[in-house]
Amino acid sequence: MPYRDAIDMLLAKDALHDLAARYARAIDRRDQLLLRSVYHDDAIDDHGVVFCDSAALFVAQQPEIMAPxxxxxxxxxxxxxxxxxxxxxxxxxxxxxxxxxAPGSSHIIVSGRYLDNYERRAGLWKIAHRRLVWDSFITLPAAPADMAQLAALGIMGSAADDRSYDALPLMGRGQ
Structure with missing residues (x-):
């Protein structure tokens, strides 16, 4: 592989890696602008029985999907x-x-794989089609003592009011 091609390949892989990280941040921070930015306008998101439709609708339904x-x-x-x-x-x-x-909080841990098709349009890599494969699903009760210990540790993570917005100003909302 010629040197320039190798550099282009590394830059593309880095852009795709960043895209994946932005997706995770967007979901966990409930940042719809950032989430919308990882998909092409005509993209499809297929989360199996959870959701299968346009990515734009997936983004729009995030408040409802994440409410529990x-x-x-x-x-x-x-x-x-x-x-x-x-x-x-x-x-x-x-x-x-x-x-x-709460009340009756539980821990749900799922694992699986995102199977993504990407396209670079106007120089930007974005998801064109995302499919999920679910590999595991575990539900455990959240013990009150565990929640008290978590609170005792100090600042906890959350969604839209997460500490990261103050601590990491270069990674603001929608970015």
Whole structure:
């Protein structure tokens, strides 16, 4: 592979890696502007029985979809990309933590894989079609003592009012 092609490939993979991180941040911060920015206007999001339609509708329905959860944290693991000019395919393993609202809070931990088709349009990589494969689902009760210990540790994560907006001003809303 010529030197310039290798650099272009690395830049594309870095852009796709950043796109994945922005998706996770957008979901966990309930940042609809940022979430919308990771999809092309005509993109499809297929979360299986949870949701399968246009990405624009997926973004619009996020407040309703996320309403039962006090907090979510999406962790991205293995990421593999194959790039062909302005198209790319990617498989991203994930673990997603969800804690339901009180009373009766529970921990829900799911894992799976994002199977993504990307396109670079006007120089920007975005998701054209996302499909999910669900690999595991675990529900555990959130013990009151555990929640008290979490609170005792100090500042906890949350959604739109997350501490990261103050601590990381370059990563503001929608960015």
């Amino acid at each position: 959860f006090a907090i979510t944290a999406h962790y991205l693991c293995n990421q593999s990309y194959r790039i062909d000019d302005d198209r790319a395919d990617g498989e991203i393993y994930f673990i997603a933590y969800h804690r339901t609202e």
